[in-house]
Amino acid sequence: MPDKFQKELLETVAQVRGLLEDLQQLGVVEVPMGPDPNPRSPCSLEGQNSANDSRVETLLEIRDDLGDCQRCALSKGREQIVFGAGSATARLVLVGESPGRKEDQQGVPFVGEAGALLERILFAMGLKREDIYICNIQKCRPPKNRDPRPEEVAACVPFLKRQLAALQPQLIVTLGSFASQTLLETSQPILELRGHWQSYADIPVMPTYHPAFLLRNPATKREVWEDMKQVITRLRQENF
Numbered sequence: 001m002p003d004k005f006q007k008e009l010l011e012t013v014a015q016v017r018g019l020l021e022d023l024q025q026l027g028v029v030e031v032p033m034g035p036d037p038n039p040r041s042p043c044s045l046e047g048q049n050s051a052n053d054s055r056v057e058t059l060l061e062i063r064d065d066l067g068d069c070q071r072c073a074l075s076k077g078r079e080q081i082v083f084g085a086g087s088a089t090a091r092l093v094l095v096g097e098s099p100g101r102k103e104d105q106q107g108v109p110f111v112g113e114a115g116a117l118l119e120r121i122l123f124a125m126g127l128k129r130e131d132i133y134i135c136n137i138q139k140c141r142p143p144k145n146r147d148p149r150p151e152e153v154a155a156c157v158p159f160l161k162r163q164l165a166a167l168q169p170q171l172i173v174t175l176g177s178f179a180s181q182t183l184l185e186t187s188q189p190i191l192e193l194r195g196h197w198q199s200y201a202d203i204p205v206m207p208t209y210h211p212a213f214l215l216r217n218p219a220t221k222r223e224v225w226e227d228m229k230q231v232i233t234r235l236r237q238e239n240f
């Protein structure tokens with residue numbers, strides 16, 4: 001067997017093994033059909049919103065306005081802005097905290113180990129990354145991955161809110177304490193928030209743990225899966 005083929009085969013086996021281990025730790029007994037077999041009608045493409053929402057700006061317009069943003073101190077240490085990625089017609093939006101080193105290098109949210117775990121959770125939900133939209137509260141990497149400061153959050157959050165207004169998702173999942181508390185404007189701990197529906201601008205929000213937390217605490221994967229099952233159910237109820 002050629003070395004290259006053997007290497008690829010071994011990598012695939014390792015990926016499948018990792019996926020099966022994650023599914024087992026999540027407590028997944030069956031992988032559901034994706035709740036969105038048909039894409040949403042094209043109402044908010046990158047450059048075009050619905051006729052009814054002609055005054056709602058597009059993601060591209062928001063990105064243009066962000067430009068080479070210097071609105072807070074995080075601009076100094078970043079390699080690039082991590083605006084967000086995924087489908088502009090997504091009905092489900094995931095909101096994390098801020099880019100890490102790899103995200104900063106690649107300009108894409110949730111890459112690396114935490115991103116791979118997130119993709120496996122999405123797979124268990126019957127979804128792919130391309131079906132949803134993923135972004136962060138903060139669009140530039142804080143040095144040494146420290147928590148963003150209040151003035152940095154205040155400078156960046158308006159752009160997230162504009163993204164959510166452009167996307168008009170049916171559901172939002174906030175990943176981790178910081179994202180949940182910031183978007184919901186609460187100091188309630190994630191321990192209390194997770195698993196319970198909240199609301200942002202009349203959009204249902206499910207707070208859950210951040211994938212990076214799950215990597216450090218694999219036992220909590222089952223709780224996240226319980227949260228995600230609620231998300232799947234609600235998406236189906238809403239004719240997702």
Ligand code: SF4
Pocket residue numbers: 066069070071072073074075081138139140152155156
């Ligand atoms: S974190 Fe947000 S507000 Fe601060 S520089 Fe980056 S894009 Fe601008």
